[in-house]
Amino acid sequence: QKEVEQDPGPLSVPEGAIVSLNCTYSNSAFQYFMWYRQYSRKGPELLMYTYSSGNKEDGRFTAQVDKSSKYISLFIRDSQPSDSATYLCAIYTGANSKLTFGKGITLSVRP
Amino acid sequence: DTAVSQTPKYLVTQMGNDKSIKCEQNLGHDTMYWYKQDSKKFLKIMFSYNNKELIINETVPNRFSPKSPDKAHLNLHINSLELGDSAVYFCASSQGLGFGEQYFGPGTRLTVT
Numbered sequence: 001q002k003e004v005e006q007d008p009g010p011l012s013v014p015e016g017a018i019v020s021l022n023c024t025y026s027n028s029a030f031q032y033f034m035w036y037r038q039y040s041r042k043g044p045e046l047l048m049y050t051y052s053s054g055n056k057e058d059g060r061f062t063a064q065v066d067k068s069s070k071y072i073s074l075f076i077r078d079s080q081p082s083d084s085a086t087y088l089c090a091i092y093t094g095a096n097s098k099l100t101f102g103k104g105i106t107l108s109v110r111p
Numbered sequence: 112d113t114a115v116s117q118t119p120k121y122l123v124t125q126m127g128n129d130k131s132i133k134c135e136q137n138l139g140h141d142t143m144y145w146y147k148q149d150s151k152k153f154l155k156i157m158f159s160y161n162n163k164e165l166i167i168n169e170t171v172p173n174r175f176s177p178k179s180p181d182k183a184h185l186n187l188h189i190n191s192l193e194l195g196d197s198a199v200y201f202c203a204s205s206q207g208l209g210f211g212e213q214y215f216g217p218g219t220r221l222t223v224t
Contacts, residue, residue: 043215
């Protein structure tokens with residue numbers, strides 16, 4: 001089992017839809033949970049991070065962590081064509097000071 | 112000003128050749144990384160350096176050798192290139208070894224023919 005599993009894509013939604021992107025992880029030692037966004041032909045950039053169970057909101061984006069289920073989600077409200085990108089969940093553990101990424105899911109928001 | 116830069120952006124070469132990719136960051140960070148992203152967008156860490164010291168060395172063939180001449184630079188040299196080395200290689204940097212945002216470069220698209 002991979003350390004971080006991400007729902008496969010690609011995903012195509014109409015503009016204005018609510019998008020849910022999900023990851024599961026296997027190591028309960030994981031401490032910090034991040035979402036990176038990667039536009040085509042660019043490097044990933046940090047979108048949001050959280051370290052506790054619960055929700056964290058930033059504009060149209062909400063990151064949700066459920067440590068008991070080892071499940072993390074990113075919700076995008078009122079999705080826009082500019083949200084079209086690959087989204088990668090990433091989890092950090094201090095034990096070896098590294099980020100472990102999920103496989104990434106490519107989202108396309110149709111105008 | 113580009114925060115993390117990589118050269119070259121594209122690299123096309125034949126099997127068996129040796130090539131290098133260079134990375135520079137002007138953010139004043141002390142930790143730098145090399146990642147490999149395959150055609151399915153899976154991003155996997157290869158190496159990390161903190162203050163020029165190797166910290167992470169994942170299971171990477173020893174044909175890959177990173178070198179950090181100073182905190183702002185981390186280069187990747189690849190010997191005897193193979194078809195399976197074709198991927199996008201990203202350099203990244205962060206402040207400190209602990210949790211912290213990693214800033215990625217634009218990537219180097221390596222194609223081995």
